[in-house]
Amino acid sequence: MFYKLIEKKRDLWLASDECTVKSLIHYIEHRGMMRDAQIEAIKTYLYLKIACQNKPLWQLFVEGKFNDTNVGEEELTDTTRQVFATTPAAVALFQYSRLRDKKGKQLSPGLEKLIRHHAAEIDYEAAFKKIFYGVSYTDYVFSLPMGAGKTFLMAAFICLDLHFARNEENNPAFAHNFMILAPSGLKSSIVPSLKHIQEFDPSWVIPEPSATEVARLIKFEVLDEQKSAGKSNKVKNPNAQKINNHQPLDDLMGLVAITNAEKVILDRLTDDKDPTLFSKEELKKIEQANELRNIIGRLPHLSIFIDEVHHAADGEIKLRQVVNKWTANQTFNAVLGFSGTPYLEKTEAMTLFGDFAIRNTDLSNVVYYYPLIEGVGNFLKVPEVKFTDNDRAVIIDNGVREFLDKYRHTTYANGTCAKLAIYCSQIETLEEDIYPQVAEIVADYGMNPTDVILKYHGGNKQYPQAEGAAAAFASLDTSLSHIKIILLVQIGKEGWDCKSLTGVILPQKGACPTNMVLQTSCRCLRQVVRHEHETALIWLNAFNAEKLNRQLLQQQNITLQEFGNKPKPDVPLIDRYSRMEKLRVPDIDFYQLKVSYETLVIDDATHPAERLSDERLLVSRPVSLIHRQDLEGRLLDTYEQEDETIHRVTYHWWLQRIAKESFGTLSVAMLRTCDEQLKRIFSKTTKLKDGYTVEDTAYDQARIRSLIRQAFAPIRDFRVREELLPCQASLLKIEKLTSPVEDSEKFYPPQQDVHDIIDLDQRPPQKEISEKEKDMLEKLRLKGFDVSKILPQEDPHPERTQTYHYLPYRFDSNLERDFLTKELLPIIHDQQLEAYFNGDETLTQFVINCYQQKGGTWRYAGRYVPDFLLLSRKADGSIDRVVIIETKGEGFAAKFADRLRFMQTEFIRQNNEKFGYRRFDFLYLEDTLTAEQRRQKTLQKINDFFNNPTSK
Known part of the structure; x- marks a missing residue:
């Protein structure tokens, strides 16, 4: 709790x-x-x-991290109040004692009473350490x-x-x-x-x-x-x-x-x-x-x-x-x-104190709890639970027949078929009693038992595990499996992830451990298709039903009736619409940078002996200087560090090491084709010491071995090819705009406004009326008629002519929504400009590949989906100019730096050069700016880019 x-x-x-x-x-x-x-x-x-x-956890509670009790409003003794004022852990334990369960019952009134009367005598730190298992x-x-x-x-x-x-x-x-x-x-x-x-x-x-x-x-x-x-x-x-x-x-x-x-x-x-x-x-x-x-x-x-x-x-x-x-x-x-x-x-x-003890039935270090009942109908199937006092054979007969009647033809969207698991107490029971009965029932439905029934158990001397049973069990949750009924012994009670399992039968005591009836029964509840209302069937004998009910009450605080009768959740749905035709939004023409690399072979490695004869291959070991100083920082002396490590070598061992370090690209046999040159290198980079051949530490041995390997490899270079490819992108992939969808606070505008805008598109408000119509309305008014509803109406959504190419938009953040609705649209309401949200990458085609230059070469920096496009049009309705606008939270700014640099320095320049005029510009706005500062920057960009005739 x-x-x-x-x-x-x-x-x-x-x-x-x-x-x-x-x-x-x-x-x-x-x-x-x-x-x-x-x-x-x-x-x-x-x-x-x-x-x-x-x-x-014990430390967080001792520090009072989760305290929210107003001690000043509590009726406490002076001693207890003083303890509460100086000991956050006391308040934490007091707060815990007064929690209430689902039924409103106080968790531990005895603990509350103990703290009130013995607050100064309790070791709260020790208590919390004990609560959280020490x-x-x-x-x-x-x-x-x-x-x-x-x-x-x-x-x-x-x-x-x-x-x-x-x-x-x-x-x-x-x-x-x-x-x-x-x-x-x-x-x-x-x-x-x-x-x-x-x-x-x-x-x-x-x-x-x-x-x-x-x-x-x-x-x-x-x-x-x-x-x-x-x-x-x-x-x-x-x-x-x-x-x-x-x-x-x-x-x-x-x-x-x-x-x-x-x-x-x-x-x-x-x-x-x-x-x-x-x-x-x-x-x-x-x-x-x-x-x-x-x-x-x-x-x-x-x-x-x-x-x-x-x-x-x-x-x-x-x-x-x-x-x-x-x-x-x-x-x-x-x-x-x-x-x-x-x-x-x-x-x-x-x-905790004296002979007072608190009693726990659950793990005290649970920091997050999601009840089973909340998952039913959400991401779990809704079960129908049935039980009877009849014997095992009757339960199996009823359960199997009902399952086949309901789910025999059920195939889920992923191609898997619905399945039923029957848990058996012993292998002999499965083989001698349950399988023959189930096979007979299956045959009555016109199916071949060997095709649709899987027997899976560990096997014994009398009944070994069937050949291929393990593989069949592992592939149950695939479209390849045609198994509909699985008979199990001591398998699949916990950790078995088979989403297409749609029914479970526990026909007798011992079909699964008594303390695992809940876990075993729930094996069939995993949802196959997200957000689909799926059902399941659970059949139990009376003993297992009683255990299930007890475990539901103890572990989930619900009854068997609640578990099996949860109604289908009412998921709010909203409609979405395309307005591309209404606004006649054209495709965006632009140029996309494409960087490709072509590998060039300068030397095909057909002359390794010649390359091995190059004296520059004998690289000396770099000098490492050691500086010694006193505690006051004065330099005392400097000397060269000597490598005193002695590595005994033989020529053959040396060749093997070179080959091994090539990771399979070079063999000793290939090296031996240049024995003459390699022996010369070996003799120059080794010396005799105490009768053994050792590496000469004057040479950089690792570097020399690397250069030898390179002598057998082609010398390659890369040619970078840059292209500016013409592209055309729609701002809406209409086929991806599904409707209806689940509602979310991310959608804007609200659904009522969406429907109003769609209605206004069909029946725009009348703005002006003739003099004759005015006289007629006046006469009606004088006769007592209410003419207010037929008078010219103001457009309640004038922004609809400048934005919303589809409805509603789904924004990633409040910054995006507020910028469009409170900052950008009010600025352009009297200008011939249009603003469209482009930030949903699942719906737009306008995506830019970004690159960064490092060491004179291009490196891919990722895809960039601009947040907004602010555009003007030519007389024929085609796009004239576009400002790409990006809004970014401070926490994501560093990750965006490379793409920001590319947009500001490369994309805008390259496209404007190709089009021959300032067709594109870029505006970057962070949430570190105030709303007013963002408005000012936006207005300045509009005046400079759209309204300044010299910018053409």
């Missing part, structure tokens, strides 16, 4: 001027790729990272129901941390490397679902070009090797080798390692056992397991993500023991847990 206090303060921060990520949140919401549950979790994450500096490091839990996208939320956190870490490398709040763990006790189905994290697109939460830069930074490693690497002298554990390949670790950034903790991290954890009890072979395996744990602990600025963290809640669990050791690293960042069921199997009692 602590998350309620955090959420309240988070919302205040997001609305305040202190919040530095408003633009980023707006971007994520506008991008539209993250669910509402994920976006709310991101808000909490950024609040804890930035406003709370990534501090541990850990000293940052440990947050994010609770989202299955189907909400916990895996992609992890990916979003990773991308956001790396985004900020790149800008503030020394800020300890942001992690540089990440370890994602499926905790001990879970089967291998978790890790495949975690691997989907690699499919996440950073641009869903970070704007370009930062998103691409973060994507390049990320390096994924899946630690799933089970055998030892016996040939390596340095690393025996192959999973440790995967991490060791990223040396040096000290400045490593962007590593994302994914593993199943039980199989890899916790393998042979024997800290509490006497090593003399093990054989040499077992000790060797223990050493290999420790090697992986030790190298993980060395990763700098490491953040640990634990999926299904409720399995690792107990501090005595081995996974938590290992994590606690990793947190000893000085740069350790945080532990983040993710769970759809953040509840403890047993009530946890914590003594």
Whole structure:
């Protein structure tokens, strides 16, 4: 329940001027790729990272970070009031005690009473440390129901941390490397679902070009090797080798390692056992397991993500023991847990004072909670839940037949067919009873059981796992699978991501563990198509129904009736319209710079012997001078640093090293074709010492080896080709303007204004009437008629003739909306100018490729979608002049610098030269300017560009 206090303060921060990520949140919401549950979790994450500096929860509560209780209005004793005035932690605990649950019941009236009467006797810091499990490091839990996208939320956190870490490398709040763990006790189905994290697109939460830069930074490693690497002298554990390949670790950034903790991290954890009890072979395996744990602990600025963290809640669990050791690293960042069921199997009692204890049934370090019921009908299917007292055979018969009646012909938009999972208690039960019954039912519906039924279990001596069953199970959620019914034993209870699963049957006690009825029943709720109203079917026996109801009440605070009867949410929709024909907006003609590189071969490497004979290849080692001074800065002496390292070499070893450093592009056999020249180089760059041939430190050995490799490679150069290509772009891709769409505060103008403008386009208001009409209206008025409604009307939306080529616009920020409506349109209302919003890249074709010059060559700087176009027309209606206007928040200005420079120095110049007059200009406005300053700059640009005849 602590998350309620955090959420309240988070919302205040997001609305305040202190919040530095408003633009980023707006971007994520506008991008539209993250669910509402994920976006709310991101808000909490950024609040804890930035406003709370990534501090541990106990410390934040002790500091009173989330306090909002007005102590002055409380009836308190003088002692308690004094404690509250000097101890923020006391107020925090008091505030927590008075929280109320969904039913309005106070969380802990006993704790409130204790604080009121014994405020000065309680050790609040110790209490909060005990509440948050006594850990000293940052440990947050994010609770989202299955189907909400916990895996992609992890990916979003990773991308956001790396985004900020790149800008503030020394800020300890942001992690540089990440370890994602499926905790001990879970089967291998978790890790495949975690691997989907690699499919996440950073641009869903970070704007370009930062998103691409973060994507390049990320390096994924899946630690799933089970055998030892016996040939390596340095690393025996192959999973440790995967991490060791990223040396040096000290400045490593962007590593994302994914593993199943039980199989890899916790393998042979024997800290509490006497090593003399093990054989040499077992000790060797223990050493290999420790090697992986030790190298993980060395990763700098490491953040640990634990999926299904409720399995690792107990501090005595081995996974938590290992994590606690990793947190000893000085740069350790945080532990983040993710769970759809953040509840403890047993009530946890914590003594705070004397014999008073508070009792928890959920994880206290939950910082964000999204209830399951809110996901139903939002991003989860709406289930129909049925149960009966009948025996297993009747339940299966009813459940399978109802599923086939409702969903036999259901095929989702992605090509997958609806599926039903039947959970069985034992392999024998599945094979001998349930499969024959289901096969008979399927045959009654005219289907072949071998084509549509999959039996999947671990197998035993009597019934081994069917050949191909694992592959068929893995491909269930693809259009290739025609399976409609899956029979399972001890599989698919948790972490199984099959969106096309549409029904579940738990026909008997033991079909799944008693404490996992809720998780197992919900396997069929994942939504296939976003924003579609999809349904599911759940059949249970009476025992499992009772357990489901109890777990819903305990974990979700809802009843089985609420769970199965949530109405379809009323999603507000708005209409969108194109006005391109009404305004007759022409295409934009412009010139686009295209830079291409042509590779030229200057020397085709057919004469390596000649190039190896060049004496300039024998490069001397650069001199390194050491300066010695005293504490007052006086120079005492200077001497040359000598390389005293002795490297024994042979000619053959030297050739092999040259070949190895070529990474497979050069073989020893190729080198031996120039033996004469290479032996000469070898003899000149080595010397005899103590009877051995050693490298001569007077030469730069690495550079010489590099030049030898280059002698066997073609000498290439590049020719840069620049072209200005004529382009034509429409300001609206009409086929992309879908309607209706879900409403959002980003759309402007409001829907009523949109409909008014469309009506005015069809029936414009009458501005003038004749004298005869005036006389007639006057006579009607004198007779008592109300003529106000038929008198000439002012146009309520005069701006419609100068803007809105489609309606409504969707703005990324308030800055864009306010600039158009409050600053630009009022300036041009009496001028022959038009202003159009161009900033929605999904709807416009007017996109500019930008470049930057570095070292005399062009480098691509990214695509640029201008925010606004302010234009004038010629007499024939074609475009005469265009001012490209960009509005930018201060936080995004640095990322835009290269494109800004290109627009101001290259695009405008090149296009105006091609057209032969000032056809284009550019105006850049930041939110650091006041509204009045932006108006003045805009007016100045208009006067200079459009109204100054000498500018032609």
